[in-house]
Amino acid sequence: MVRCIRVPKKDGESVRSRLVAADRLDLDSKIRAEDGFLLIPIIGDSFEDFEIIDRDLEVQVHKILDYTKVVKVPDDLREYLPSSFDVVGDVAMIKVPDELKHFKKEIGEALIEVNKNIRVVFHDYGVKGDFRIRDLEKIAGTGTSETVHREFGVNLYTDPSKVYFNPRLSSERARISRLVKDGETIIDMFAGVAPFGTVIGKLANPKVIYSIDLNPAAEHFAKLNAQKNRIKCIVPMTGDSSKLIYDLPMADRIIMNLPQIADRFLGFAMDRMKHGATAHMYKIIEREAFPSFCDALTEEMASKGHKIAIHSSELKTYSPTMSVYSMDVEKL
Secondary structure (H helix, E strand, O other): OEEEEEEEHHHHHHHHHHHHHOOOEOOOEOOEEEOOEEEEEEOOOOOOOOEEEEEOOOEOOOOOOOHHHOOOOOHHHHHHOOOOOEEEOOEEEEOOOHHHHHHHHHHHHHHHHHOOOOOEEEEEEEEEOOOOEEEEEEEEEOOOOOEEEEEOOEEEEEOOOOOOOOHHHHHHHHHHHHHOOOOOEEEEOOOOOOHHHHHHHHHOOOOEEEEEEOOHHHHHHHHHHHHHOOOOOEEEEEOOHHHHHHHOOOEEEEEEOOOOOHHHHHHHHHHOEEEEEEEEEEEEEEHHHHHHHHHHHHHHHHHOOOOEEEEEEEEEEOOOOEEEEEEEEEEO
């Protein structure tokens, strides 16, 4: 028998929340509906002024969400299990250290076991080449790496083995879309499958978004994303953005998601930006070096005839000493 309180259905959620806040909700038993009331299992003998009832309730089965709890690897190797992995749509990508290279299959199967939304798991050898494509090895699950990633009501069609896509910038894409004013001309210099353009085109009302990438496969997915999300303002282009940009109209906003070397292209972007326009640039750099990097970049742009103001924030940690920074570079 389980001790419960008898709560009117209309009050069920608020009472449950108060029980959770007080650490008094019995999480090992299921809540039951009975005659217009909810029988909510509690820890202790009473809660507030609710009627107390003892009932046989179903056992609440707890889902294991941490793959490290179920993966079958030797105990002396558990310390090497990766604590994070990327998920794009229903595709998971994980970097398996050398110490666990003989247990890649077990790691992949454990990820699928505890994450029902994951269809297939790949070992990620890293992003390589000019096209920034992930080198992937399938270790568990079914199907290919082509998938649909969903964020903010937008469906993004992609294939991490063919085109660049970073699922960890969803908040940045939403942030920038909120900054876009009606009728803007936007250029995305390193667009990949056009996630920035697709989210902006769905959530804002720009005039046109030129999505440029060196990889021909990116143009295919950019067109697909525009079509599937019914966005007409995206113009996908294949080629070198530092050259193509000079054939495009002056921009109100330029996106530069190439965090290793985007700053090398800032001069090209500034040449094609209106006064008052903003370039959204990302940079991976040592935290101690970032302030001097901003100063040097300001001086470099001044030598090219461009006065700028940099508004930055630290997005995430990249390594013990490095971070990824978001830089809104305004042309004054």
